[in-house]
Each structure stands twice: as C-alpha cells, then as structure tokens.
Amino acid sequence: xxxxxxxxxLLAALIALVLGSAYLIVERNNAEMVGSRGAVPSGFIx
Amino acid sequence: MSHDxxxxxxxxxxxxxxxxxxGFVTVNHLYPLGAKALLLGALLAxxxxxxxWWFRNSRSSVAFAGYLVMNLWxxxxxxxxxxxWEDTLPVFxxxxxxxxxxxxxRPTLAPVWVELSGITMFIxxxxxxxxxxxxxxARRASLGGAPLALPGRAFALAFVAxxxxxxxxxxxxxxxxxxxVVKIGVIVPLTGPYTILGNSFLKAVEMAERDxxxxxxxxxxxxxxxxxxxxxxxAAIGHAIQDEKVNAIVGxxxxxxxxxxxxxxxxxxxHTCVCTVTSIGDGAYNFTNIPTPEAEARLWVQEARRRxxxxxxxxxxxxxxxxxxxxxxxxxxxxxxxxxxxxxxFSDSVRDFRGLIEAARASHPDVYYVEALSPQLDxxxxxxxxxxxxxxxxxxxxxxxxxxxxxxxxxYTDSDLRDIGFRRRFEEQYPATRFATHxxxxxxxxxxxxxxxxERGENPAVYLRNLTAYPGTAGPLTKQRGxxxxxxxxxxxxxxxxxxxxNAN
Numbered sequence: 119x120x121x122x123x124x125x126x127x128l129l130a131a132l133i134a135l136v137l138g139s140a141y142l143i144v145e146r147n148n149a150e151m152v153g154s155r156g157a158v159p160s161g162f163i164x
Numbered sequence: 165m166s167h168d169x170x171x172x173x174x175x176x177x178x179x180x181x182x183x184x185x186x187g188f189v190t191v192n193h194l195y196p197l198g199a200k201a202l203l204l205g206a207l208l209a210x211x212x213x214x215x216x217w218w219f220r221n222s223r224s225s226v227a228f229a230g231y232l233v234m235n236l237w238x239x240x241x242x243x244x245x246x247x248x249w250e251d252t253l254p255v256f257x258x259x260x261x262x263x264x265x266x267x268x269x270r271p272t273l274a275p276v277w278v279e280l281s282g283i284t285m286f287i288x289x290x291x292x293x294x295x296x297x298x299x300x301x302a303r304r305a306s307l308g309g310a311p312l313a314l315p316g317r318a319f320a321l322a323f324v325a326x327x328x329x330x331x332x333x334x335x336x337x338x339x340x341x342x343x344x345v346v347k348i349g350v351i352v353p354l355t356g357p358y359t360i361l362g363n364s365f366l367k368a369v370e371m372a373e374r375d376x377x378x379x380x381x382x383x384x385x386x387x388x389x390x391x392x393x394x395x396x397x398x399a400a401i402g403h404a405i406q407d408e409k410v411n412a413i414v415g416x417x418x419x420x421x422x423x424x425x426x427x428x429x430x431x432x433x434x435h436t437c438v439c440t441v442t443s444i445g446d447g448a449y450n451f452t453n454i455p456t457p458e459a460e461a462r463l464w465v466q467e468a469r470r471r472x473x474x475x476x477x478x479x480x481x482x483x484x485x486x487x488x489x490x491x492x493x494x495x496x497x498x499x500x501x502x503x504x505x506x507x508x509x510f511s512d513s514v515r516d517f518r519g520l521i522e523a524a525r526a527s528h529p530d531v532y533y534v535e536a537l538s539p540q541l542d543x544x545x546x547x548x549x550x551x552x553x554x555x556x557x558x559x560x561x562x563x564x565x566x567x568x569x570x571x572x573x574x575x576y577t578d579s580d581l582r583d584i585g586f587r588r589r590f591e592e593q594y595p596a597t598r599f600a601t602h603x604x605x606x607x608x609x610x611x612x613x614x615x616x617x618x619e620r621g622e623n624p625a626v627y628l629r630n631l632t633a634y635p636g637t638a639g640p641l642t643k644q645r646g647x648x649x650x651x652x653x654x655x656x657x658x659x660x661x662x663x664x665x666x667n668a669n
Contacts, residue, residue, distance in 0.1 A: 137284065140279060140283050143256070144255060144273050144280070145276055147273050151446045
C-alpha cells in the first residue's frame with residue numbers, strides 16, 4: 119500500500135516525465151520544421 | 165471530520181486547482197491574445213472565487229451551479245478542446261503517427277513554452293475535474309444524499325476514444341475531386357515590382373495545363389492575384405481556399421510563400437512554392453522547389469577553380485535574396501580556401517560604381533562577382549565594360565538583366581535547363597514574356613506533380629511527402645522522403661551573343 123506522500127511524488131514524477139518528453143519532442147519538431155537556415159529575412163524576390 | 169469540514173476542504177482544493185489552471189490558461193493564451201490573456205485569466209480566477217464565496221455564505225444552488233459551469237468551461241473549453249486536442253495530442257500522438265507514416269503530416273507546433281503551457285493546462289483541467297467531482301460528492305453528502313462514485317474508468321476510456329478519434333481525423337486520405345475537376349490555385353503577385361516574375365510564373369503553369377493530354381480529371385487554374393503587399397495577401401489566399409475551394413496551390417516568391425504556408429497547413433492542402441526560403445518547405449503541406457543558394461555556391465566555386473581563379477572580388481547589392489547567395493558563396497569559398505580580394509555591398513541608391521570598381525581592381529582579382537537587381541545591375545555592368553573589365557561572374561543575375569549584352573562573356577550559375585525545347589515553346593507561345601530560367605521550369609514541374617498525384621489517385625500532400633525523385637524540366641529533382649525541399653543541381657551559363665547560353669559540360 120503506497121502512502122499519500124508516495125502517491126503525490128509519483129504523480130509529480132509522472133507530470134515531469136510528460137512535460138520533459140513534450141519539451142524534447144517540440145524542440146526537435148520545431149528545429150526540423152524551420153530547417154537548417156534559421157530565421158527568415160524578408161524581401162526575397164524568389 | 166464533519167460533513168461541513170469535508171465540504172470546506174473540497175471547496176478549497178477545487179478553488180486552488182481552478183486558480184492554478186487559470187494561471188496556465190493565461191500563459192498559454194499570451195501567445196495568441198497578448199495582454200488580453202491577463203483579462204481572461206483574471207475573469208476565470210475572479211469569477212470562480214466570487215461564485216464559491218457566494219456559495220459558502222449562502223449555500224445557494226445558483227452559486228454552486230454557476231461555479232460548476234465555470235469548472236465545466238475550464239475542463240471542456242480549455243482542458244479538453246484546447247489543451248488536449250490542440251496541444252497534447254498533436255505533440256505526442258501527432259508526432260508519433262507522422263514518424264510512422266507519411267499519411268500523417270508532421271504537426272505544426274507553437275514555440276515550446278506555448279505547447280508546454282497547453283499540456284499543463286490540460287493536466288490542470290484534470291485536477292479541476294477531479295476536485296469538482298469531489299466537491300459535488302461532499303455537497304451531496306452534506307445534504308444527506310447517497311455517495312457518488314467517481315467514474316474513473318469511464319473517463320479513462322473517453323480519453324482513449326478521443327485519442328483514437330484524433331488519429332482518424334489526423335490522417336490525410338484520398339478524396340476524389342468533386343465533379344472530376346481539380347482546382348489548382350496559382351498564387352503569385354501579378355502587379356507591382358513582381359509583375360514580370362509573377363506573370364511568367366502564371367504563363368508557365370498555363371502552359372503546363374495546356375500540355376496535359378488524356379488525363380482522368382480536368383484541371384482548372386484559379387488565378388489569385390495577391391497584390392504587392394504580402395501583409396494583404398492572406399485575404400486573397402483565404403478566399404481561394406474557402407470560397408473557390410482550391411484543392412492545391414502552386415506559388416512563387418518567398419514573401420508570398422511565407423503568407424501562404426500557414427493558410428495551406430490549416431486547410432490541409434498541398435502548397436508548392438518556387439521559393440529560396442527553404443523553411444517554407446516544412447514537408448507537411450508545404451514544399452519548395454528551386455536550386456538552393458548553397459547548391460549555386462558549390463557550383464560557382466567549383467567553376468571558378470576550374471577556370472584557375474585564385475581570388476575574386478565581390479560587388480553586390482544590399483538585398484535579402486542577394487545576401488543569401490553571397491552568404492552561401494562566402495561560406496563555400498572559405499571552405500575550399502578561395503580568397504576574396506575585395507568585398508563591397510552597395511545600397512539601391514548608388515548609380516556611380518566607378519570608385520568601387522577601381523578599389524576592386526586594385527585588389528587584383530581574377531574574376532569580379534557581381535550581383536544586383538535591375539536597373540543597378542545593368543548600370544554596374546555598363547561601367548565595368550567601360551573600364552574594360554570583362555572577367556565577370558555571378559549567380560542567376562545576368563539572366564534577369566534588361567540588357568544581357570552588357571554582360572557578354574560573363575559566366576554564372578543558374579537552373580540546369582536541359583530541356584531547351586521547353587524554353588523554346590514558352591518563348592514561341594509568349595514572345596513578349598521574359599523567361600526567368602530560375603523560376604519557370606519549377607512552376608511547370610510543380611503543377612505537374614499535383615496532376616500526377618490526382619492521376620494516381622493519391623492524396624496530393626501524401627504524394628509529395630513520399631516523392632523522392634522527379635524528372636524535372638530543369639534536370640532531376642530529389643528530396644528526402646518526408647522533407648519539404650526539392651533539391652536540384654544548377655548549371656553554368658554564359659552570356660554569348662547577348663543571350664544566356666547553357667555551357668556544355
């Protein structure tokens with residue numbers, strides 16, 4: 119039987135895991151979507 | 165513990181979860197709403213607090229119902245529809261599905277802090293839901309009602325069902341065009357400073373449409389004049405998608421491609437763009453097709469070394485697309501150890517280049533790299549000619565010159581237009597229209613790629629994601645599966661007898 123404190127710790131760890139993995143996924147996704155050239159300057163003719 | 169104490173404790177916990185979640189809602193909405201998000205957060209926090217205070221002091225059923233309605237707004241509106249459906253599911257399920265199959269577009273995600281606040285908003289709403297149910301249970305007990313069980317399993321099943329529904333909705337499927345007509349929006353500026361390029365682009369697509377033979381479906385062009393100002397182009401593009409119901413978009417010029425990109429993504433229709441800004445090609449619904457400045461730079465440096473160039477001078481206009489070429493060229497020259505003897509960048513108001521030319525000549529370059537837009541390009545070319553400087557090279561620019569004869573003998577890199585017949589047919593059909601080698605073949609190919617997708621009975625966005633090779637009008641096009649940039653190898657051209665001539669190599 120887990121205690122209330124253990125329960126809270128497990129819940130906090132689970133939330134941290136969800137947010138941590140989301141952070142990694144979003145960072146990687148956005149880096150790949152923006153491409154290797156970074157910011158887009160304005161005024162291109164093509 | 166008395167029923168009243170249990171009720172108070174449940175109310176405190178419920179309010180705490182509402183206040184914390186209102187904080188996440190505020191942070192999440194700062195991105196689209198700006199400072200107005202603070203008002204939203206204040207409304208949620210103050211409204212919930214006031215209603216619960218009213219209930220505490222009066223035990224009013226109206227106050228209690230009002231408080232629960234606010235909870236419902238947070239759980240369904242912010243937690244479920246926004247936090248779960250728009251943030252949590254795209255981040256986890258959307259990314260997973262896109263990595264497994266190209267039938268699913270890679271999700272377009274907001275900056276990381278926005279996505280994380282969306283997910284925490286969803287997690288917070290689960291606490292709001294749990295504590296609201298606990299509050300209902302406590303109130304029921306205080307009124308002597310029968311205990312209320314928390315339907316935990318039902319909720320878990322509901323979330324699994326919603327996630328499954330997301331996977332079904334997220335998939336791009338083949339849909340036959342209504343009445344057998346595929347509408348293709350042609351999005352280019354047809355007025356203002358881009359008139360020449362925009363009109364040439366449109367004519368290349370019109371030629372591609374006329375060249376079609378024996379197709380299963382009928383292909384109808386929907387011309388969208390986006391005007392001169394990219395900021396106002398969104399309305400015209402939105403009209404083409406919502407009212408004209410275009411099935412796909414072919415476009416050109418990065419400024420307008422950048423505006424089209426999010427609109428095409430939202431409508432989930434493919435958008436091909438003859439754009440040098442590669443970030444427009446996200447590989448989800450947007451794809452670019454033109455030689456990259458890096459590819460041009462590699463070939464330019466290779467050709468310079470083949471011609472025995474030991475150092476070169478750089479004279480270029482301060483203009484973003486030229487920056488892109490020059491930046492790539494300098495990087496490639498540095499990589500292979502080719503020195504730049506002189507370098508200058510001039511503004512679009514300069515008309516007398518003689519001082520710059522003399523300074524460049526004093527550095528003893530083997531070749532002068534010049535790149536500018538008309539009319540400065542031609543003025544610079546004329547002044548170089550007057551100074552007896554003939555060893556000129558460039559990327560693309562001489563092909564766009566109003567007076568190519570000024571650059572007689574100059575060599576430059578541009579698209580590898582192996583199908584010269586294509587150019588000849590274009591010039592026969594449109595004798596008064598300038599053929600921009602850097603754009604027209606790609607416009608023609610972009611249209612035909614969409615046609616191929618429909619003729620094969622494939623969702624055009626999925627078809628483009630899967631496409632890794634295409635026999636283009638200006639040489640083979642290649643792309644990594646799932647990526648958004650078609651790559652092509654440029655070629656070396658020379659101005660000979662006043663006309664661009666493709667070098668045989």
